[in-house]
Amino acid sequence: MTSLDILGIGNAIVDVLARAGDDFLARHGMAKGSMTLIGPDDAERIYAAMGPGVESSGGSAGNTCAVAAALGAKVGYLGKVADDTLGQVFRHDITAAGVHFPTPPLTGGAPTARCLILVTPDGQRTMNTFLGACVTFGEADLDEASIAAAQVTYLEGYLFDPPAAQAAFRAAARIAHANGRKVAITLSDPFCVERHRDAFRSFVRDEADILFANEAEICALYQTDNFEAAATIAQSEVGLAALTRSEKGSLLLTGTTAHEVSAEPTTVVDTTGAGDAYAAGFLAALTAGRPLPECGRWASVAAAEAISHFGARPQADLKALVKG
Template sequence: MAAAPTLDILGIGNAIVDVLARAEDGFLAAHGMTPGAMALIDAAQADAIYAAMGPGVESSGGSAGNTCAVAAALGAKVGFLGKVADDQLGTVFAHDIQAAGVSFPTARLSGGAPTARCLILVSPDGQRTMNTFLGACVTFGEDDVDEAAVAAAAVTYMEGYLFDPPAAQAAFRRAARLAHAAGRKVAISLSDAFCVGRHRDAFRAFVAEEADILFANESEILSLYETESFEEATERARKDVAIAALTRSEHGSIIVSGAETISVAAVPTKVVDTTGAGDAYAAGFLAALTRGLPLAECGRWGSIAAAEVISHFGARPQAELKALVGV
């Protein structure tokens, strides 16, 4: 009999400092950016874009980091593994995520690449365009998977963006093996349709072989299974994982588990900035799931958390999420 978990959720992902600023479409065009996409950039590009951006808001970010912070705000016991450098932005990240109530045991990188940053430009319609310099993130490998933390967590949650750095895929598989050996669950978010396209075979194998819970939006799940039919993609996901939670923006989400299919309505809100919507949905879902709540309620928590996060600038909650979900 496995010991009771001491963590509800352990996130593993890119430890990134988010820098958010508003930008007009002309700015994106001038810098050759595809609106709404996430592009990987080098240190020189990061410096140039950062210098040209308007005033920004800086906070610990990264997809799984955002999920961890939102889940902690909902009362879940949360930890996070990810690599930052021993520099100023590394200190910003560590302070910020720990202040959100998330334990962060990963050792810092010294003498190598600087801490990762994601330069996020938010268009007037709320769409986000992301430019990510991975920096120290890419050094996250198997040795950084904290065995005790994985064994202690009811769910180990991994972000798809971590498929870009090569060492991290091996780390994911090690974390999944450790989680299952301890009788725990493994969740993955696909993160980005372009990221899925870059690593489709590896993603498909991981989802089918290692994942228990899958999070994806419509474009990501269509990319994973190379289909234009959301219904077909949903059925493929149903076969691959025990639970799939598939989000469709203002159309809410579909949850499939075994023979069960649950439709969850989106929570109406004024969209200010879509950064972190999927991260927040996963947080709400997992915070409810690890409390033992039914899947429909998990979806409701996810929708409420996502609606709160997109109603203001930045990917971290500003309202009292516990009050919003009713706990």
């Protein structure tokens, strides 16, 4: 296995994005800005009610991997799709983005996952996720050679929902650390944190080297409404924390230092994938040996590009953008 800069592990999902008004969310009982897990019947109902959509391979860590590859990083990805049409679409898309994807497909089981994303006029995205084949991801799907070859193994918090995946995360962390590598995790969503707070806290404290979270997620993790208080706890529990605050920029924390990073100015069209792109920019710069403030700048540039258009995958030349 050739060396990798980043290996992402997450829910392999095909995204379906469509515009919708707040009235659509209300009619369907959706909490604006959240991610809700749904079953196959709800997936069919919501899909039928959505307006014209854009379909693409996605999933949080998958988006991060694609953006990091666009920035020139050597990237791999582990995630479970089914041996069906959407699974083939996902595999083709992520491979075409320059990402190594060795996970074999699931045969004879649930279909490939899909996420129905409603984008309101203010750019906020509300996600309804049918996990499908994702829930079968477990330790047997870990590619030890890829983990050992990656500078950073990046874990998607959404994958904490299936218990088998939590065990896989811990096994991946053991493999990474045994090979002198780093482990990063993103909290993904405050509702996900609420569902698995104890498991997240344990993992962040005992297994993670790098933590990504937004303001709502870090406050949910530490059960406080005070961002500064939550940031202080994070600084004491993990070696490096990158905490995002939307238009307020982000805060990078190590045990002894704090760096404030400004947000890049842009017009918000769709916030889908903003955090994914931020993590991609940060890790691409970090694995290239850049100093922390520069990692934060790359992250902000990537996030600004992501929210300037519809969809989570980059549409501009990110290498040129980070050069300024």
